[in-house]
Amino acid sequence: MGNDLDSGQDAEVTDARREFAEELKSARELYDPKPLSQEALGKRVRKSKSTISRVETGKGPIPPDLPALLDRVFGTDGKFKRLYEEIVARSFPSLYRKRMALERAAIVIQEWSPTIIPGLLQTADYARYLFKGSAPRAGEEEVSALVTKRLIRQAILDGDTPPDLRVVLCESVLRRRFCPPEIMRRQLRALLEAGERPTVRVQVLPLDASGHLFSDWPVSLITSPTHQVSVCVENFMLAGIIDGPDHVRTALRTYDELTSEALSARESARMIKEQMESLS
Template sequence: MTEARAASAPTVLRVVLGRRLQDLRERAGLSYEQAARALDVTHATVRRIEKAEVGLRIPYVEKLLLTYGVTAPAEIANFLELAREANRPGWWHRFRDVLPEWFSAFVSLEGSAELIRAYEPHYVPGLLQTPQYAEAVLRAGRPHASQEEIERGVALRMQRQALLTRDDPPLLWVVLDETVLRRPIGGPEVMRRQIDRLIEACGMPQVRLQVMPFASGPHPAMYGPFHIFRFPLPELPDIAYAESLIGAVYLDEREDVSRFREALDRMSAQALPAGPTREFLEEARDRL
Protein backbone atom coordinates (compact mmCIF):
# COMPACT_ATOMS: atom_id res chain seq x y z
CA MET A 1 0.00 0.00 0.00
CA THR A 2 1.16 3.48 -0.73
CA GLU A 3 0.20 7.08 -0.26
CA ALA A 4 -2.31 6.77 -3.11
CA ARG A 5 -5.95 5.96 -2.48
CA ALA A 6 -6.40 2.19 -2.07
CA ALA A 7 -8.70 1.78 -5.04
CA SER A 8 -8.47 -2.00 -5.43
CA ALA A 9 -8.95 -2.79 -1.73
CA PRO A 10 -6.54 -5.74 -1.59
CA THR A 11 -6.78 -8.31 1.16
CA VAL A 12 -3.80 -8.41 3.48
CA LEU A 13 -2.83 -11.87 2.20
CA ARG A 14 -2.68 -10.49 -1.34
CA VAL A 15 -0.34 -7.76 -0.14
CA VAL A 16 1.86 -10.35 1.57
CA LEU A 17 2.05 -12.60 -1.51
CA GLY A 18 2.84 -9.61 -3.70
CA ARG A 19 5.76 -8.75 -1.44
CA ARG A 20 6.93 -12.37 -1.47
CA LEU A 21 6.91 -12.36 -5.27
CA GLN A 22 8.90 -9.14 -5.23
CA ASP A 23 11.43 -10.69 -2.85
CA LEU A 24 11.77 -13.80 -5.07
CA ARG A 25 12.26 -11.63 -8.18
CA GLU A 26 14.93 -9.53 -6.51
CA ARG A 27 16.74 -12.61 -5.16
CA ALA A 28 16.74 -14.02 -8.68
CA GLY A 29 18.34 -10.78 -9.88
CA LEU A 30 15.56 -10.04 -12.38
CA SER A 31 14.13 -6.66 -13.32
CA TYR A 32 10.45 -5.88 -13.85
CA GLU A 33 11.07 -6.02 -17.59
CA GLN A 34 12.69 -9.45 -17.45
CA ALA A 35 9.88 -10.86 -15.32
CA ALA A 36 7.31 -9.32 -17.65
CA ARG A 37 8.84 -11.03 -20.68
CA ALA A 38 8.20 -14.40 -19.06
CA LEU A 39 4.49 -13.55 -18.90
CA ASP A 40 4.37 -11.69 -22.20
CA VAL A 41 2.96 -8.62 -20.42
CA THR A 42 4.19 -5.12 -19.69
CA HIS A 43 6.51 -4.44 -16.76
CA ALA A 44 3.67 -2.39 -15.22
CA THR A 45 1.63 -5.59 -14.79
CA VAL A 46 4.38 -7.23 -12.74
CA ARG A 47 4.73 -4.08 -10.66
CA ARG A 48 0.97 -4.01 -10.00
CA ILE A 49 0.99 -7.68 -8.97
CA GLU A 50 3.72 -6.99 -6.44
CA LYS A 51 1.90 -3.94 -5.10
CA ALA A 52 -1.39 -5.89 -4.76
CA GLU A 53 -3.13 -3.51 -7.15
CA VAL A 54 -4.57 -6.40 -9.18
CA GLY A 55 -5.74 -9.90 -8.41
CA LEU A 56 -3.29 -12.82 -8.48
CA ARG A 57 -3.93 -14.67 -11.74
CA ILE A 58 -2.92 -18.24 -10.98
CA PRO A 59 -1.18 -18.95 -14.35
CA TYR A 60 0.84 -15.74 -13.96
CA VAL A 61 1.84 -16.60 -10.41
CA GLU A 62 2.91 -20.12 -11.36
CA LYS A 63 4.98 -18.84 -14.31
CA LEU A 64 6.63 -16.21 -12.14
CA LEU A 65 7.56 -18.76 -9.49
CA LEU A 66 9.23 -20.96 -12.10
CA THR A 67 10.98 -17.94 -13.61
CA TYR A 68 12.32 -17.01 -10.18
CA GLY A 69 13.74 -20.48 -9.63
CA VAL A 70 11.04 -22.01 -7.45
CA THR A 71 10.75 -25.54 -8.79
CA ALA A 72 9.68 -27.74 -5.85
CA PRO A 73 6.12 -28.94 -6.62
CA ALA A 74 5.02 -28.73 -2.99
CA GLU A 75 6.30 -25.18 -2.62
CA ILE A 76 4.57 -24.09 -5.82
CA ALA A 77 1.32 -25.82 -4.83
CA ASN A 78 1.35 -24.15 -1.41
CA PHE A 79 1.95 -20.70 -2.91
CA LEU A 80 -0.82 -21.17 -5.48
CA GLU A 81 -3.28 -22.28 -2.80
CA LEU A 82 -2.46 -19.12 -0.84
CA ALA A 83 -2.98 -17.09 -4.03
CA ARG A 84 -6.42 -18.64 -4.53
CA GLU A 85 -7.29 -17.83 -0.92
CA ALA A 86 -6.02 -14.26 -1.36
CA ASN A 87 -8.31 -13.80 -4.36
CA ARG A 88 -11.41 -14.82 -2.44
CA PRO A 89 -13.55 -11.89 -1.29
CA GLY A 90 -13.36 -11.10 2.42
CA TRP A 91 -16.42 -11.57 4.65
CA TRP A 92 -17.13 -7.86 4.23
CA HIS A 93 -17.69 -8.32 0.50
CA ARG A 94 -21.37 -8.99 1.10
CA PHE A 95 -21.63 -5.46 2.49
CA ARG A 96 -20.17 -3.94 -0.67
CA ASP A 97 -23.41 -2.06 -1.30
CA VAL A 98 -22.74 0.12 1.76
CA LEU A 99 -18.96 -0.25 2.07
CA PRO A 100 -16.84 2.23 0.07
CA GLU A 101 -14.12 0.44 -1.89
CA TRP A 102 -11.42 2.53 -0.27
CA PHE A 103 -12.61 1.43 3.20
CA SER A 104 -12.60 -2.28 2.31
CA ALA A 105 -8.82 -2.21 2.64
CA PHE A 106 -9.20 -0.80 6.15
CA VAL A 107 -11.44 -3.69 7.20
CA SER A 108 -8.90 -6.17 5.84
CA LEU A 109 -6.02 -4.48 7.67
CA GLU A 110 -8.05 -4.27 10.87
CA GLY A 111 -8.81 -7.97 10.82
CA SER A 112 -5.18 -9.00 10.26
CA ALA A 113 -3.43 -6.63 12.66
CA GLU A 114 -1.98 -7.64 16.01
CA LEU A 115 -1.95 -4.01 17.21
CA ILE A 116 -4.35 -1.22 16.25
CA ARG A 117 -3.51 2.23 17.57
CA ALA A 118 -5.75 5.23 16.92
CA TYR A 119 -6.42 8.84 17.75
CA GLU A 120 -10.04 9.92 17.42
CA PRO A 121 -11.11 13.54 18.00
CA HIS A 122 -14.67 13.34 16.63
CA TYR A 123 -16.51 10.17 17.62
CA VAL A 124 -16.06 6.77 19.23
CA PRO A 125 -14.14 4.38 16.93
CA GLY A 126 -16.30 1.84 15.11
CA LEU A 127 -14.90 -1.12 17.06
CA LEU A 128 -16.28 0.34 20.29
CA GLN A 129 -19.62 1.79 19.12
CA THR A 130 -23.03 0.63 20.30
CA PRO A 131 -25.60 -0.05 17.57
CA GLN A 132 -27.62 3.06 18.48
CA TYR A 133 -24.55 5.31 18.46
CA ALA A 134 -23.38 3.78 15.17
CA GLU A 135 -26.76 4.48 13.59
CA ALA A 136 -26.63 8.13 14.67
CA VAL A 137 -23.07 8.53 13.32
CA LEU A 138 -23.99 6.93 10.00
CA ARG A 139 -27.07 9.11 9.63
CA ALA A 140 -25.01 12.22 10.19
CA GLY A 141 -22.42 11.14 7.65
CA ARG A 142 -24.89 9.83 5.06
CA PRO A 143 -27.95 12.07 5.27
CA HIS A 144 -29.40 10.81 1.97
CA ALA A 145 -29.05 7.09 2.75
CA SER A 146 -32.15 4.93 3.09
CA GLN A 147 -33.10 3.21 6.33
CA GLU A 148 -32.03 -0.12 4.84
CA GLU A 149 -28.60 1.27 3.95
CA ILE A 150 -28.15 2.64 7.47
CA GLU A 151 -29.13 -0.70 8.99
CA ARG A 152 -26.69 -2.51 6.70
CA GLY A 153 -23.97 -0.09 7.73
CA VAL A 154 -24.68 -0.74 11.41
CA ALA A 155 -24.63 -4.50 10.82
CA LEU A 156 -21.23 -4.23 9.14
CA ARG A 157 -19.88 -2.19 12.04
CA MET A 158 -21.16 -4.69 14.60
CA GLN A 159 -19.62 -7.62 12.71
CA ARG A 160 -16.26 -5.86 12.62
CA GLN A 161 -16.34 -5.81 16.43
CA ALA A 162 -16.19 -9.61 16.53
CA LEU A 163 -12.41 -9.44 16.20
CA LEU A 164 -12.18 -8.12 19.79
CA THR A 165 -13.70 -11.32 21.18
CA ARG A 166 -12.02 -13.89 18.96
CA ASP A 167 -9.38 -16.28 20.32
CA ASP A 168 -6.46 -14.10 19.19
CA PRO A 169 -7.74 -10.53 19.37
CA PRO A 170 -5.52 -7.60 18.45
CA LEU A 171 -4.57 -5.03 21.05
CA LEU A 172 -6.74 -1.96 20.46
CA TRP A 173 -5.11 1.18 21.88
CA VAL A 174 -7.17 4.36 21.44
CA VAL A 175 -6.59 7.95 22.49
CA LEU A 176 -10.01 9.59 22.60
CA ASP A 177 -10.37 13.37 22.64
CA GLU A 178 -12.71 14.84 25.26
CA THR A 179 -14.68 16.32 22.36
CA VAL A 180 -16.01 12.81 21.64
CA LEU A 181 -17.67 12.73 25.05
CA ARG A 182 -18.97 16.29 24.83
CA ARG A 183 -20.59 16.06 21.39
CA PRO A 184 -24.20 14.83 21.80
CA ILE A 185 -24.75 12.05 19.28
CA GLY A 186 -28.15 10.36 19.23
CA GLY A 187 -29.38 12.06 22.41
CA PRO A 188 -28.60 11.62 26.14
CA GLU A 189 -29.73 7.99 26.42
CA VAL A 190 -27.68 6.90 23.41
CA MET A 191 -24.65 8.73 24.80
CA ARG A 192 -25.07 7.14 28.24
CA ARG A 193 -25.18 3.66 26.71
CA GLN A 194 -22.18 4.50 24.56
CA ILE A 195 -20.14 5.71 27.52
CA ASP A 196 -21.15 2.60 29.44
CA ARG A 197 -19.74 0.61 26.54
CA LEU A 198 -16.46 2.54 26.80
CA ILE A 199 -16.30 1.92 30.55
CA GLU A 200 -16.87 -1.78 29.88
CA ALA A 201 -14.09 -1.71 27.27
CA CYS A 202 -11.70 -0.30 29.88
CA GLY A 203 -11.90 -3.66 31.63
CA MET A 204 -11.11 -5.71 28.53
CA PRO A 205 -7.51 -6.99 28.48
CA GLN A 206 -7.24 -6.43 24.72
CA VAL A 207 -8.35 -2.78 24.91
CA ARG A 208 -6.33 0.18 26.13
CA LEU A 209 -8.38 3.37 26.24
CA GLN A 210 -7.15 6.85 27.17
CA VAL A 211 -8.98 10.19 27.19
CA MET A 212 -7.21 13.38 26.15
CA PRO A 213 -8.96 16.06 28.24
CA PHE A 214 -9.16 19.69 27.16
CA ALA A 215 -7.05 20.57 30.19
CA SER A 216 -4.09 18.74 28.65
CA GLY A 217 -3.75 21.57 26.15
CA PRO A 218 -2.39 21.24 22.60
CA HIS A 219 -1.01 17.94 21.37
CA PRO A 220 0.78 16.60 18.24
CA ALA A 221 -2.32 15.35 16.36
CA MET A 222 -4.71 18.30 16.46
CA TYR A 223 -5.03 18.10 12.66
CA GLY A 224 -7.29 15.03 12.63
CA PRO A 225 -7.88 11.32 13.31
CA PHE A 226 -5.66 8.45 12.18
CA HIS A 227 -4.90 4.77 12.75
CA ILE A 228 -1.69 2.73 12.81
CA PHE A 229 -1.76 -1.01 12.12
CA ARG A 230 0.98 -3.47 13.09
CA PHE A 231 1.01 -7.05 11.82
CA PRO A 232 2.54 -10.39 12.89
CA LEU A 233 3.67 -10.98 9.30
CA PRO A 234 7.30 -10.03 8.54
CA GLU A 235 6.43 -8.98 4.97
CA LEU A 236 4.14 -6.20 6.18
CA PRO A 237 5.44 -2.96 7.66
CA ASP A 238 3.38 -0.81 9.97
CA ILE A 239 0.68 1.03 8.00
CA ALA A 240 -0.81 4.41 8.88
CA TYR A 241 -4.31 5.32 7.73
CA ALA A 242 -6.12 8.64 7.46
CA GLU A 243 -9.41 9.36 5.71
CA SER A 244 -11.42 12.23 4.30
CA LEU A 245 -14.96 12.63 2.98
CA ILE A 246 -14.12 11.01 -0.37
CA GLY A 247 -11.31 8.54 0.28
CA ALA A 248 -8.33 7.56 2.34
CA VAL A 249 -4.57 7.34 2.31
CA TYR A 250 -2.59 4.30 3.41
CA LEU A 251 1.06 5.04 4.23
CA ASP A 252 3.72 2.38 4.69
CA GLU A 253 6.96 4.30 4.19
CA ARG A 254 8.99 4.03 7.38
CA GLU A 255 9.56 7.78 7.70
CA ASP A 256 5.88 8.60 7.20
CA VAL A 257 4.61 6.01 9.66
CA SER A 258 7.21 6.94 12.27
CA ARG A 259 5.80 10.47 12.40
CA PHE A 260 2.35 9.14 13.20
CA ARG A 261 3.81 6.72 15.74
CA GLU A 262 5.81 9.44 17.46
CA ALA A 263 2.70 11.63 17.65
CA LEU A 264 0.73 8.82 19.30
CA ASP A 265 3.55 8.03 21.71
CA ARG A 266 3.62 11.65 22.84
CA MET A 267 -0.15 11.78 23.10
CA SER A 268 -0.30 8.55 25.09
CA ALA A 269 2.09 10.07 27.60
CA GLN A 270 0.02 13.28 27.71
CA ALA A 271 -3.45 11.67 27.94
CA LEU A 272 -5.02 10.27 31.10
CA PRO A 273 -3.83 6.78 32.12
CA ALA A 274 -6.25 3.89 32.52
CA GLY A 275 -7.61 4.56 36.01
CA PRO A 276 -8.27 8.30 35.60
CA THR A 277 -9.72 7.62 32.13
CA ARG A 278 -12.35 5.33 33.63
CA GLU A 279 -13.17 7.96 36.27
CA PHE A 280 -13.40 10.63 33.55
CA LEU A 281 -15.83 8.45 31.59
CA GLU A 282 -17.99 7.85 34.65
CA GLU A 283 -18.16 11.59 35.34
CA ALA A 284 -19.08 12.27 31.70
CA ARG A 285 -21.90 9.72 31.89
CA ASP A 286 -23.21 11.21 35.15
CA ARG A 287 -23.41 14.65 33.53
CA LEU A 288 -25.88 13.38 30.92
Protein backbone atom coordinates in the same frame (compact mmCIF):
# COMPACT_ATOMS: atom_id res chain seq x y z
CA MET B 1 -17.38 6.54 2.06
CA GLY B 2 -19.59 6.21 -1.01
CA ASN B 3 -22.45 3.74 -1.06
CA ASP B 4 -22.49 2.99 -4.79
CA LEU B 5 -20.67 -0.09 -6.02
CA ASP B 6 -18.87 -0.13 -9.34
CA SER B 7 -19.50 -3.11 -11.63
CA GLY B 8 -16.37 -4.92 -10.44
CA GLN B 9 -17.34 -4.64 -6.79
CA ASP B 10 -20.91 -5.63 -7.61
CA ALA B 11 -19.66 -8.80 -9.28
CA GLU B 12 -17.41 -9.61 -6.32
CA VAL B 13 -20.31 -9.24 -3.88
CA THR B 14 -22.48 -11.44 -6.12
CA ASP B 15 -19.77 -14.11 -6.19
CA ALA B 16 -19.45 -14.05 -2.41
CA ARG B 17 -23.24 -14.27 -2.00
CA ARG B 18 -23.33 -17.23 -4.40
CA GLU B 19 -20.64 -19.05 -2.40
CA PHE B 20 -22.58 -18.49 0.83
CA ALA B 21 -25.77 -19.79 -0.80
CA GLU B 22 -24.06 -22.88 -2.24
CA GLU B 23 -22.41 -23.74 1.08
CA LEU B 24 -25.73 -23.34 2.89
CA LYS B 25 -27.62 -25.55 0.46
CA SER B 26 -24.86 -28.18 0.54
CA ALA B 27 -24.72 -28.22 4.36
CA ARG B 28 -28.49 -28.54 4.56
CA GLU B 29 -28.75 -31.36 2.03
CA LEU B 30 -25.78 -33.29 3.46
CA TYR B 31 -26.84 -32.88 7.08
CA ASP B 32 -26.34 -36.04 9.15
CA PRO B 33 -28.31 -38.17 9.98
CA LYS B 34 -30.67 -36.94 7.25
CA PRO B 35 -31.07 -33.87 5.03
CA LEU B 36 -32.87 -30.86 6.44
CA SER B 37 -35.67 -29.19 4.53
CA GLN B 38 -35.65 -25.40 4.34
CA GLU B 39 -38.54 -25.38 6.77
CA ALA B 40 -36.76 -27.68 9.23
CA LEU B 41 -33.58 -25.60 9.07
CA GLY B 42 -35.64 -22.44 9.52
CA LYS B 43 -37.08 -23.80 12.77
CA ARG B 44 -33.59 -24.60 14.08
CA VAL B 45 -32.30 -21.09 13.39
CA ARG B 46 -35.57 -19.31 14.24
CA LYS B 47 -36.11 -18.04 10.70
CA SER B 48 -38.93 -18.58 8.22
CA LYS B 49 -38.73 -21.05 5.36
CA SER B 50 -38.95 -18.09 2.95
CA THR B 51 -35.89 -16.48 4.57
CA ILE B 52 -33.83 -19.66 4.08
CA SER B 53 -35.09 -19.87 0.50
CA ARG B 54 -34.12 -16.26 -0.25
CA VAL B 55 -30.63 -16.75 1.18
CA GLU B 56 -30.12 -19.92 -0.89
CA THR B 57 -31.17 -18.11 -4.06
CA GLY B 58 -29.12 -14.99 -3.27
CA LYS B 59 -32.16 -12.72 -3.04
CA GLY B 60 -32.57 -10.19 -0.27
CA PRO B 61 -30.28 -9.50 2.69
CA ILE B 62 -28.75 -12.16 4.91
CA PRO B 63 -29.95 -11.63 8.51
CA PRO B 64 -26.84 -10.60 10.48
CA ASP B 65 -27.42 -13.23 13.17
CA LEU B 66 -27.94 -16.09 10.71
CA PRO B 67 -24.28 -17.04 9.98
CA ALA B 68 -23.48 -17.77 13.64
CA LEU B 69 -26.71 -19.78 13.98
CA LEU B 70 -25.83 -21.82 10.89
CA ASP B 71 -22.35 -22.54 12.26
CA ARG B 72 -23.97 -23.78 15.47
CA VAL B 73 -26.44 -26.06 13.66
CA PHE B 74 -23.92 -27.52 11.21
CA GLY B 75 -20.85 -27.47 13.48
CA THR B 76 -18.88 -25.60 10.83
CA ASP B 77 -16.45 -23.80 13.17
CA GLY B 78 -17.20 -20.26 12.00
CA LYS B 79 -17.28 -20.97 8.25
CA PHE B 80 -20.58 -19.19 7.61
CA LYS B 81 -19.51 -16.27 9.78
CA ARG B 82 -16.31 -15.92 7.72
CA LEU B 83 -18.24 -16.14 4.44
CA TYR B 84 -20.64 -13.45 5.63
CA GLU B 85 -17.78 -11.17 6.68
CA GLU B 86 -16.30 -11.61 3.20
CA ILE B 87 -19.59 -10.53 1.63
CA VAL B 88 -19.61 -7.41 3.76
CA ALA B 89 -15.92 -6.70 3.13
CA ARG B 90 -16.39 -6.92 -0.65
CA SER B 91 -19.16 -4.33 -0.48
CA PHE B 92 -16.65 -1.67 0.59
CA PRO B 93 -14.50 0.31 -1.87
CA SER B 94 -11.09 -1.29 -2.38
CA LEU B 95 -9.20 1.13 -0.11
CA TYR B 96 -11.50 0.42 2.84
CA ARG B 97 -11.29 -3.29 2.13
CA LYS B 98 -7.51 -3.03 2.45
CA ARG B 99 -7.91 -1.35 5.83
CA MET B 100 -10.34 -4.02 7.01
CA ALA B 101 -7.92 -6.74 5.89
CA LEU B 102 -5.16 -5.03 7.89
CA GLU B 103 -7.46 -4.92 10.93
CA ARG B 104 -8.35 -8.60 10.68
CA ALA B 105 -4.67 -9.61 10.62
CA ALA B 106 -3.45 -7.01 13.14
CA ILE B 107 -1.69 -7.77 16.39
CA VAL B 108 -1.95 -4.15 17.57
CA ILE B 109 -4.37 -1.37 16.61
CA GLN B 110 -3.74 2.13 17.94
CA GLU B 111 -6.59 4.59 17.43
CA TRP B 112 -6.77 8.35 17.87
CA SER B 113 -10.11 10.13 17.50
CA PRO B 114 -10.68 13.87 17.94
CA THR B 115 -14.44 13.76 17.27
CA ILE B 116 -16.27 10.44 17.75
CA ILE B 117 -16.01 7.02 19.37
CA PRO B 118 -13.97 4.87 16.93
CA GLY B 119 -15.95 2.37 14.87
CA LEU B 120 -14.47 -0.66 16.63
CA LEU B 121 -16.09 0.48 19.90
CA GLN B 122 -19.38 1.99 18.70
CA THR B 123 -22.76 0.69 19.80
CA ALA B 124 -25.41 0.08 17.15
CA ASP B 125 -27.54 3.03 18.26
CA TYR B 126 -24.59 5.42 18.35
CA ALA B 127 -23.51 4.31 14.86
CA ARG B 128 -27.08 4.70 13.62
CA TYR B 129 -27.19 8.36 14.66
CA LEU B 130 -23.82 8.96 13.03
CA PHE B 131 -24.97 7.49 9.73
CA LYS B 132 -28.29 9.34 9.84
CA GLY B 133 -26.42 12.59 10.34
CA SER B 134 -23.92 11.94 7.56
CA ALA B 135 -26.53 10.65 5.08
CA PRO B 136 -29.84 12.40 5.88
CA ARG B 137 -31.49 11.18 2.66
CA ALA B 138 -30.63 7.53 3.31
CA GLY B 139 -33.57 5.21 3.94
CA GLU B 140 -33.89 3.08 7.06
CA GLU B 141 -32.81 -0.06 5.21
CA GLU B 142 -29.66 1.63 3.91
CA VAL B 143 -28.78 2.99 7.36
CA SER B 144 -29.36 -0.45 8.92
CA ALA B 145 -27.02 -2.00 6.35
CA LEU B 146 -24.31 0.54 7.20
CA VAL B 147 -24.73 -0.16 10.92
CA THR B 148 -24.46 -3.90 10.28
CA LYS B 149 -21.23 -3.41 8.36
CA ARG B 150 -19.85 -1.29 11.19
CA LEU B 151 -20.68 -3.93 13.81
CA ILE B 152 -19.21 -6.77 11.75
CA ARG B 153 -15.83 -5.03 11.86
CA GLN B 154 -15.94 -5.39 15.64
CA ALA B 155 -15.85 -9.20 15.41
CA ILE B 156 -12.04 -9.07 15.48
CA LEU B 157 -12.22 -8.09 19.16
CA ASP B 158 -14.14 -11.25 20.06
CA GLY B 159 -11.93 -13.79 18.31
CA ASP B 160 -9.58 -16.28 19.93
CA THR B 161 -6.57 -14.00 19.38
CA PRO B 162 -7.86 -10.41 19.35
CA PRO B 163 -5.42 -7.61 18.64
CA ASP B 164 -4.26 -5.30 21.39
CA LEU B 165 -6.46 -2.22 20.96
CA ARG B 166 -5.15 1.12 22.20
CA VAL B 167 -7.52 4.07 21.97
CA VAL B 168 -6.92 7.74 22.74
CA LEU B 169 -9.98 9.99 22.59
CA CYS B 170 -10.19 13.75 22.78
CA GLU B 171 -12.22 14.74 25.84
CA SER B 172 -14.66 16.47 23.48
CA VAL B 173 -15.72 13.02 22.19
CA LEU B 174 -17.26 12.30 25.60
CA ARG B 175 -19.08 15.62 25.73
CA ARG B 176 -20.44 15.79 22.18
CA ARG B 177 -24.24 15.36 22.17
CA PHE B 178 -25.42 14.53 18.65
CA CYS B 179 -27.61 11.68 19.95
CA PRO B 180 -30.15 11.42 22.80
CA PRO B 181 -28.69 11.21 26.32
CA GLU B 182 -29.78 7.61 26.88
CA ILE B 183 -28.00 6.44 23.73
CA MET B 184 -24.86 8.34 24.72
CA ARG B 185 -25.05 6.83 28.21
CA ARG B 186 -25.16 3.34 26.73
CA GLN B 187 -22.25 4.20 24.44
CA LEU B 188 -20.15 5.45 27.34
CA ARG B 189 -21.05 2.37 29.37
CA ALA B 190 -19.94 0.19 26.45
CA LEU B 191 -16.70 2.18 26.29
CA LEU B 192 -16.07 1.53 29.99
CA GLU B 193 -16.78 -2.19 29.54
CA ALA B 194 -14.43 -2.34 26.56
CA GLY B 195 -11.69 -0.74 28.64
CA GLU B 196 -12.01 -3.58 31.18
CA ARG B 197 -10.89 -6.14 28.62
CA PRO B 198 -7.28 -7.24 29.06
CA THR B 199 -6.51 -6.46 25.41
CA VAL B 200 -8.08 -2.97 25.35
CA ARG B 201 -6.84 0.30 26.80
CA VAL B 202 -8.86 3.52 26.58
CA GLN B 203 -7.34 6.91 27.41
CA VAL B 204 -8.76 10.42 27.26
CA LEU B 205 -6.74 13.42 26.10
CA PRO B 206 -7.81 16.49 28.15
CA LEU B 207 -9.10 19.54 26.35
CA ASP B 208 -6.17 21.61 27.62
CA ALA B 209 -3.55 19.28 26.12
CA SER B 210 -1.02 20.75 23.70
CA GLY B 211 -1.63 20.75 19.96
CA HIS B 212 -0.20 17.88 17.96
CA LEU B 213 0.19 16.48 14.44
CA PHE B 214 -3.09 14.51 14.62
CA SER B 215 -5.25 17.37 15.93
CA ASP B 216 -7.45 17.67 12.84
CA TRP B 217 -8.27 14.11 11.86
CA PRO B 218 -8.65 10.53 13.14
CA VAL B 219 -5.66 8.24 12.72
CA SER B 220 -5.22 4.48 13.10
CA LEU B 221 -1.85 2.74 13.36
CA ILE B 222 -2.20 -0.93 12.50
CA THR B 223 0.62 -3.38 13.27
CA SER B 224 0.82 -6.61 11.28
CA PRO B 225 2.08 -9.99 12.54
CA THR B 226 5.43 -9.15 10.92
CA HIS B 227 5.49 -5.89 12.96
CA GLN B 228 5.01 -3.65 9.94
CA VAL B 229 2.94 -0.58 10.76
CA SER B 230 0.43 1.05 8.41
CA VAL B 231 -1.02 4.48 9.15
CA CYS B 232 -4.67 4.93 8.13
CA VAL B 233 -6.12 8.44 7.89
CA GLU B 234 -9.59 9.63 6.89
CA ASN B 235 -11.01 13.03 5.99
CA PHE B 236 -14.53 13.59 4.56
CA MET B 237 -14.81 11.26 1.52
CA LEU B 238 -11.09 10.55 1.34
CA ALA B 239 -8.95 7.92 3.04
CA GLY B 240 -5.34 6.93 2.82
CA ILE B 241 -2.99 4.19 3.96
CA ILE B 242 0.58 5.31 4.55
CA ASP B 243 3.44 2.80 4.69
CA GLY B 244 6.49 5.02 4.14
CA PRO B 245 9.04 4.39 6.94
CA ASP B 246 9.66 8.08 7.71
CA HIS B 247 5.96 8.89 7.92
CA VAL B 248 5.28 5.80 10.03
CA ARG B 249 8.04 6.74 12.49
CA THR B 250 6.61 10.25 12.77
CA ALA B 251 3.12 8.85 13.36
CA LEU B 252 4.35 6.43 16.03
CA ARG B 253 6.24 9.21 17.78
CA THR B 254 3.13 11.41 17.70
CA TYR B 255 0.99 8.61 19.12
CA ASP B 256 3.50 8.07 21.93
CA GLU B 257 3.23 11.78 22.72
CA LEU B 258 -0.55 11.50 22.81
CA THR B 259 -0.52 8.58 25.23
CA SER B 260 1.92 10.38 27.52
CA GLU B 261 -0.24 13.54 27.52
CA ALA B 262 -3.48 11.60 28.00
CA LEU B 263 -4.98 10.61 31.33
CA SER B 264 -4.12 7.14 32.58
CA ALA B 265 -6.57 4.34 31.80
CA ARG B 266 -7.89 4.52 35.38
CA GLU B 267 -8.28 8.31 35.35
CA SER B 268 -9.88 8.11 31.91
CA ALA B 269 -12.41 5.53 33.12
CA ARG B 270 -13.27 7.83 36.02
CA MET B 271 -13.87 10.74 33.62
CA ILE B 272 -15.98 8.59 31.29
CA LYS B 273 -18.09 7.38 34.23
CA GLU B 274 -18.59 10.93 35.51
CA GLN B 275 -19.71 12.09 32.09
CA MET B 276 -22.04 9.11 31.72
CA GLU B 277 -23.65 9.84 35.09
CA SER B 278 -24.06 13.53 34.23
CA LEU B 279 -26.24 12.84 31.21
CA SER B 280 -29.93 13.37 31.78
